Amino acid sequence: xxxxxxxxxxxxxxxxxxxxxxxxxxxxxxxxxxxxxxxxxxxxxxxxxxxxxxxxxxxxxxxxxxxxxxxxxxxxxxxxxxxxxxxxxxxxxxxxxxxxxxxxxxxxxxxxxxxxxxxxxxxxxxxxxxxxxxxxxxxxxxxxxxxxxxxxxxxxxxxxxxxxxxxxxxxxxxxxxxxxxxxxxxxxxxxxxxxxxxxxxxxxxxxxxxxxxxxxxxxxxxxxxxxxxxxxxxxxxxxxxxxxxxxxxxxxxxxxxxxxxxxxxxxxxxxxxxxxxxxxxxxxxxxxxxxxxxxxxxxxxxxxxxxxxxxxxxxxxxxxxxxxxxxxxxxxxxxxxxxxxxxxxxxxxxxxxxxxxxxxx
Numbered sequence: 431x432x433x434x435x436x437x438x439x440x441x442x443x444x445x446x447x448x449x450x451x452x453x454x455x456x457x458x459x460x461x462x463x464x465x466x467x468x469x470x471x472x473x474x475x476x477x478x479x480x481x482x483x484x485x486x487x488x489x490x491x492x493x494x495x496x497x498x499x500x501x502x503x504x505x506x507x508x509x510x511x512x513x514x515x516x517x518x519x520x521x522x523x524x525x526x527x528x529x530x531x532x533x534x535x536x537x538x539x540x541x542x543x544x545x546x547x548x549x550x551x552x553x554x555x556x557x558x559x560x561x562x563x564x565x566x567x568x569x570x571x572x573x574x575x576x577x578x579x580x581x582x583x584x585x586x587x588x589x590x591x592x593x594x595x596x597x598x599x600x601x602x603x604x605x606x607x608x609x610x611x612x613x614x615x616x617x618x619x620x621x622x623x624x625x626x627x628x629x630x631x632x633x634x635x636x637x638x639x640x641x642x643x644x645x646x647x648x649x650x651x652x653x654x655x656x657x658x659x660x661x662x663x664x665x666x667x668x669x670x671x672x673x674x675x676x677x678x679x680x681x682x683x684x685x686x687x688x689x690x691x692x693x694x695x696x697x698x699x700x701x702x703x704x705x706x707x708x709x710x711x712x713x714x715x716x717x718x719x720x721x722x723x724x725x726x727x728x729x730x731x732x733x734x735x736x737x738x739x740x741x742x743x744x745x746x747x748x749x750x751x752x753x754x755x756x757x758x759x760x761x762x763x764x765x766x767x768x769x770x771x772x773x774x775x776x777x778x779x780x781x782x783x784x785x786x787x788x789x790x791x
Contacts, residue, residue: 431458431562434489434522437478439463439471441496441550442609444598445581447620448551448573449495449526452558454621455565462617464609470761471497472506477762479510482521489520496550498532499525499542508539526553549581569628576631592637597627600644606652606664608693610761612671622651661699668694669703676708679767683774686712686731692766693719698749701726717766721757725750739777 438453440446442464450462461481465474475492482490492511499507511521523541528550536544545553555574558564572590579587580594600623607616626647630639645660652663672679672691681688687710694700694716701714705728712730717723723741725733727748734750737743743752754773760766 431491434458434491434520435482435485436460436491436493437463437481438493438495439465439474439478439497440494442466443496443581444594444601444624445550445577446496447601447617447624448577449554450617451621451624452551452555452570452574453493455567455570456558456562457565458562461614462621463613464617465497465761467497469759471499472503473761473765475503475507479514482514482519486519490522492521492523494523494525494527495554496527497525498527498529498544499535501534501538504535504539504542508541526550526557528553549578551577551581567628569631572631573624573628589636593631593640596637596640596644597624600624600627600640600647604648606648606660607668608695610693610763610766611675611691612668615671619651623647626650661696665696665699665703668700669707672700672704673708679763680711681715681767681770681774683736684778686736688712689714690767690770691716692760692763693717697724697726702728715770717754717757717770719759721754721759723752723754740773 436453436458438450438460440449440462446464453460463474463478465471478492507523511523514521525542527542527544528546528548530546532542532544536542543553543557548556552574555570559566575587576590576594576597578584579590580598585591601620604620604623607619609616627640630636630643633639649657649660649663652660652667654666672689676689679690681690689704689708689711691714695718697714697716701716701724704714705711705726709728713725713727713733713736715723715725715733723737723743725737725745727733729748732747734745734747737745737750737752741752741754743750745751757769760769
């Protein structure tokens with residue numbers, strides 16, 4: 431196993447991330463991915479398969495937890511892995527889940543393990559103890575019981591259930607990082623918070639203790655040298671992450687240099703922070719999952735004009751927005767950029783010249 435890469439795809443709730451928390455105490459090379467149900471599952475599996483193909487000489491272990499695959503998804507994945515192995519790859523699939531809706535797939539494939547009596551975290555925990563090297567911390571069993579109680583809604587286990595509710599909110603309300611743009615960092619963020627939560631699981635009034643610490647725990651993750659508000663700390667952190675993506679996330683429109691982000695949000699703060707940190711850019715545009723876009727500039731170009739040409743939108747010279755008609759929601763950045771680049775190419779062919787100066791307000 432130490433010579434394999436484990437590609438761990440899990441759900442985006444407390445149970446899903448807790449499965450990854452369990453696996454983080456094994457000594458293996460693990461790459462975490464997270465997805466909600468629907469199209470996101472297949473797109474994340476596509477990313478995993480592409481990574482496996484790029485690392486042909488390294489054996490791969492696809493671990494899926496807290497996600498049930500439909501009959502079509504299971505058949506597709508089984509066939510894709512079969513083709514890889516026929517072409518001299520070394521790939522294993524293992525799915526650990528508790529959702530009854532996966533029964534048909536579980537009956538068909540021996541790699542699909544289903545047990546509706548335990549949450550996925552407990553299944554993963556038990557499986558890890560039996561099959562992997564596992565450096566289990568002393569609090570792990572208690573945290574697994576906490577997740578099991580709240581995920582299966584066992585209110586009779588009041589102590590575990592109440593702490594689980596706070597842990598559940600700790601995950602669901604942790605939205606500072608976007609999992610499409612920053613999947614690796616978003617996973618690390620949530621796992622670090624759950625790891626911190628484990629420190630208080632045995633304390634008196636543990637739910638209240640954790641509830642009161644959530645804000646400071648979030649700040650501690652983003653804090654580097656000095657304290658600040660959570661918004662400012664997260665903005666500085668995100669701007670640095672965006673800067674590391676300049677090579678692949680830069681776009682051009684009529685000679686103007688822009689940065690394309692997806693689903694980051696908070697464009698007024700993060701966008702302006704980015705433009706101040708990286709003055710070589712003329713504008714930044716953040717596209718939401720539904721195709722609405724938010725543009726910011728810093729006196730170098732009128733984003734109101736860009737928004738008008740791209741989507742019939744508008745606004746102010748330094749702050750504008752619009753909605754891209756026909757935009758298809760994606761869970762992979764490269765597919766988003768392909769859509770936007772196609773839009774740019776079409777609009778450049780027909781739009782008039784942009785003004786070099788800001789429009790009069």
